[in-house]
Amino acid sequence: MSEVSxxxxxxxxxxxxxxxxxxxxxxxxxxxxxxxDLSEYTQFEEVAxxxxxxxxxxxxxLAAYLKKLQTLRELxxxxxxxxxxxPQNTHPMDVLRTGISMLGTLEPETTxxxxxxxxxxxxxxxxxxxxxxxxxxxQQNRIEIQTDEIYLANHFLHxxxxxxxxxxxxxxxxxxxxxxxxxxxxxxxFAARITTSTLADFYxxxxxxxxxxxxxxxxxxxxxxxxxxxxxxxxxxxxxxxxKMLENKEKIMxxxxxxxxxxxxRSDVIKNYSQQLSKEAIDGDLFLISEQIExxxxxxxxxxxxxxxxxxxxxxxxxxxxxxxxxxxxxxxxAGWSAHILEQRSDNRLIRPDANYIGLTPQAFIPLEQRI
Amino acid sequence: MSEVSxxxxxxxxxxxxxxxxxxxxxxxxxxxxxxxDLSEYTQFEEVAxxxxxxxxxxxxxLAAYLKKLQTLRELxxxxxxxxxxxPQNTHPMDVLRTGISMLGTLEPETTxxxxxxxxxxxxxxxxxxxxxxxxxxxQQNRIEIQTDEIYLANHFLHxxxxxxxxxxxxxxxxxxxxxxxxxxxxxxxFAARITTSTLADFYxxxxxxxxxxxxxxxxxxxxxxxxxxxxxxxxxxxxxxxxKMLENKEKIMxxxxxxxxxxxxRSDVIKNYSQQLSKEAIDGDLFLISEQIExxxxxxxxxxxxxxxxxxxxxxxxxxxxxxxxxxxxxxxxAGWSAHILEQRSDNRLIRPDANYIGLTPQAFIPLEQRI
Numbered sequence: 001m002s003e004v005s006x007x008x009x010x011x012x013x014x015x016x017x018x019x020x021x022x023x024x025x026x027x028x029x030x031x032x033x034x035x036x037d038l039s040e041y042t043q044f045e046e047v048a049x050x051x052x053x054x055x056x057x058x059x060x061x062l063a064a065y066l067k068k069l070q071t072l073r074e075l076x077x078x079x080x081x082x083x084x085x086x087p088q089n090t091h092p093m094d095v096l097r098t099g100i101s102m103l104g105t106l107e108p109e110t111t112x113x114x115x116x117x118x119x120x121x122x123x124x125x126x127x128x129x130x131x132x133x134x135x136x137x138x139q140q141n142r143i144e145i146q147t148d149e150i151y152l153a154n155h156f157l158h159x160x161x162x163x164x165x166x167x168x169x170x171x172x173x174x175x176x177x178x179x180x181x182x183x184x185x186x187x188x189x190f191a192a193r194i195t196t197s198t199l200a201d202f203y204x205x206x207x208x209x210x211x212x213x214x215x216x217x218x219x220x221x222x223x224x225x226x227x228x229x230x231x232x233x234x235x236x237x238x239x240x241x242x243x244k245m246l247e248n249k250e251k252i253m254x255x256x257x258x259x260x261x262x263x264x265x266r267s268d269v270i271k272n273y274s275q276q277l278s279k280e281a282i283d284g285d286l287f288l289i290s291e292q293i294e295x296x297x298x299x300x301x302x303x304x305x306x307x308x309x310x311x312x313x314x315x316x317x318x319x320x321x322x323x324x325x326x327x328x329x330x331x332x333x334x335a336g337w338s339a340h341i342l343e344q345r346s347d348n349r350l351i352r353p354d355a356n357y358i359g360l361t362p363q364a365f366i367p368l369e370q371r372i
Numbered sequence: 373m374s375e376v377s378x379x380x381x382x383x384x385x386x387x388x389x390x391x392x393x394x395x396x397x398x399x400x401x402x403x404x405x406x407x408x409d410l411s412e413y414t415q416f417e418e419v420a421x422x423x424x425x426x427x428x429x430x431x432x433x434l435a436a437y438l439k440k441l442q443t444l445r446e447l448x449x450x451x452x453x454x455x456x457x458x459p460q461n462t463h464p465m466d467v468l469r470t471g472i473s474m475l476g477t478l479e480p481e482t483t484x485x486x487x488x489x490x491x492x493x494x495x496x497x498x499x500x501x502x503x504x505x506x507x508x509x510x511q512q513n514r515i516e517i518q519t520d521e522i523y524l525a526n527h528f529l530h531x532x533x534x535x536x537x538x539x540x541x542x543x544x545x546x547x548x549x550x551x552x553x554x555x556x557x558x559x560x561x562f563a564a565r566i567t568t569s570t571l572a573d574f575y576x577x578x579x580x581x582x583x584x585x586x587x588x589x590x591x592x593x594x595x596x597x598x599x600x601x602x603x604x605x606x607x608x609x610x611x612x613x614x615x616k617m618l619e620n621k622e623k624i625m626x627x628x629x630x631x632x633x634x635x636x637x638r639s640d641v642i643k644n645y646s647q648q649l650s651k652e653a654i655d656g657d658l659f660l661i662s663e664q665i666e667x668x669x670x671x672x673x674x675x676x677x678x679x680x681x682x683x684x685x686x687x688x689x690x691x692x693x694x695x696x697x698x699x700x701x702x703x704x705x706x707a708g709w710s711a712h713i714l715e716q717r718s719d720n721r722l723i724r725p726d727a728n729y730i731g732l733t734p735q736a737f738i739p740l741e742q743r744i
Contacts, residue, residue, distance in 0.1 A: 006386065006721045007569065007721035007722050007723050007724060008385060008723055008724065008725035008726075009721075009724070009725075010726055011725050011726060012725070012726045012727060012728045013380060013725040013726070013727070014378065014727055014728065015727065015728045015729075015730045016727040016728070016729060016730065016731065017729070017730050017731030017732070018731060019729075019731075020729050020731070021727075023729055026734060029732075029734060029735075031731060031732060031735075032731060032732030032733060032734055032735035033734075033735050033737055034734065034737065037737035038737070041737060041739065041740075042740075046740070056738060056740075056743055057743070058740070058743040058744060059740055059741065059743070062740065078457040078459075081453075081457050082454050082457055082474070085450040085453050085454055085474075086474070086477045087450075087477060087478065090477040090480065091480070094473070094476055094477045094480065094573075094575070094576075095477070097473050097476075097576065097579060098470065098473040098474050098476070098477055101466070101469050101470040101473050101579070102454070102457070102458070102470050102474075104466055104469075104470070105458045105459060105462040105466045105467065105470055106459065108462065108463070108466065184726075184727050185724070185725050185726060185727040186724055187566055187567075187569060187570050187722060187723055187724050188570075190566060190723070190724070190725060191563050191566045191567055191580055194559055194562060194563045194566070194584055195559075195563055195580065195583050195584040195587070196587075197379065197559060197587075197589070198559050198560070198584055198585070198586065198587025198588070198589045198590035198591075198592070199587040199588050199589050199592070200583055200584060200585075200586040200587035200590075200592075201466075201586065203466070203583075204466075204469065204582075204583030204584070204586050204587075205583065207469060207473070207579055207580070207583050208563055208567065208579070208580040208583050208584060210576075211567050211572055211575075211576030211577065211579050211580050212566055212567040212570055212572060212576070212580060213570070213572075214570065214572040214573065214576050215567070215568075215569075215570025215571040215572035215576075216570070216571050217569070217570045217571050217722045218570035218572075218722070219570075220570070220571070220572075258722065258724045259724075259726065349378045349379035349381075350379050350559060350589045350590070350630065351379050351380055351559055351562070352379060352380065352381070352557070352558055352559050352562070352630045352631075353380035353381075353383050353384070353385040353557050353562060354380075354382055354383060354384045354385070354556075354557060354631065355384060355385065355386055355387065355388040355393075355556050355557040356384045356386065356387045356388070357387075357388060357389070357391075357392050357395055358387045358388065358389050359388065359389030359390060359391075359392070359403060359404060360389070360401075360403060360404030361404060362398060362401060362404055362405075362406065363401075363403075363404035363405050365405055365406065365409035365410070365413060366428060367413065368413075368414075368418070368428075368430070368431055368434065369431065371428055371429070371430040371431070372430060
């Protein structure tokens, strides 16, 4: 038995062929392709295909895949009934956790319905789960789930607003989905792999991923970043406020990373989109406020922004409610989780570590009557 | 970066003061108390209290705790509505995963409603979630959830059959809940701790635990053991059948353990109950068949039965449907998971390991039009 560092920091717990996070000289690649190329030149669906099937689709494959995903968007009647019972003030991550768990009872995994088929269904249906619930709870509106949008990014924005999205919003959403699609053995993916390692079903693994992503030390960080940024009216106020928070040893979300040491290669990509959108936004100053916070964090703590930080304002400028930020992360990461479930299944061993016991030495049993 | 063995076998990934699994000279203790004393002399609720609050309750504390749990059994109306939408042929583990996720939307964790309060609610309500769904789907019967039973073991059996359980069935169920209550960093507990480590809510961590427990390499093993045992009509047929399975390199569930090397200290306890119950059971021969399988596995593979193996027939003789075996494991392990969530929160660090990249080297991006 050997003891390893707390939180498994820096400890290699398995192999993966899916992505390279912070590997020297490579940065972030999905199946060997650089994240900068993918986010600039592809649609999210190409990346999902790449992650799940292991290769970039050609034109014919992509067309077929897009068509297939379009047919998989509809919600089963009983899933809608369940979503209608989830209270209005529920965090949308709990809606997704419950909705996808429910879907697993309506369309369970079987030998004839498994893996990639379920992954594709989840990619296609998740925007509808979120937004059916949202519009029903907000104004008792049972929305139509089908749209004429070809791409998931556009479909999501269309369901949110009820109309065809602006081109630059759809582009930002598409890029964001690509950037969030996959990230090696992060906590939610690792949880999904552990669930998979007991030979549990596909949905159980995804549900573990969603619940784990929910926390502010993981997916919830983009929502926490928005809460931070939006509390300041000017860059000066942000500089003063963040300095004060640092003095008080408060945690500033959206900075640094467990694996990356000098920068998050995804941050500049989304920062650029946030900046472009800020020019047309009524509260575009939030971008300048973000930049000021970035500067303070570099100067004072030598910390760099991670993907979550500028994603916050990018989403905000697209008109997306803050508590949808982490659910969007789910829509993207479903691709990565699915790839990891498939990979874990292809060469499985139960993930069951040991613990170091620090508790009481053996105690003599005390009968109930004699206990004080 | 250092590389560790696959499945984290034998790797210490953190500290715990809750239980000792396979520690030399100690065997299995919960908070220092030997599992043999606890299973012989206590009620499951004393053990749940011990795990969650860190001490065995005295008479007054236990009386108050039992009373409190009795008041926490009722199902919210909207949870019942959701359970009624879950199809009849659903695996009960998926019912629990979905039902408890739904409960998390109806009674979310807040600063004023957290940790032990939610743990107690889950302990009290879970039998009702399972059996409300079961009776509704079986015969459209909306059962009353309250019973006059003081103990959870009795309450569960009462809800299952509609009447006060036989004393020996209730005793067996109580002992089984104690034996299954806690087991250090097993896969489901580790998954729950990872979910907790992102600062996700209590329900998300429990839901990860349920999904992970579901697999046949973990909680699902007791159901798999029953399927194995019940396929044989005689001990002789079992001996021949299991030998043949071993020749075909088929996996026999319910034997061996990742951590225990020579025996599972819980096995003899539940074997004794199975044996006692077999004497009155119409299909009591299943016990003799089990013993024969145990003998073959020792002779041929030098493997010992784990808790799951004799739990299968013990439950069966109590009249419990096979696909409730793993859900009973949940009812018990809720106590252990809760203790681990509390422990993880008390000294948290994000659990985020590294991976060894074995995929493609960097690939030049290929535009869609040029892909083959």
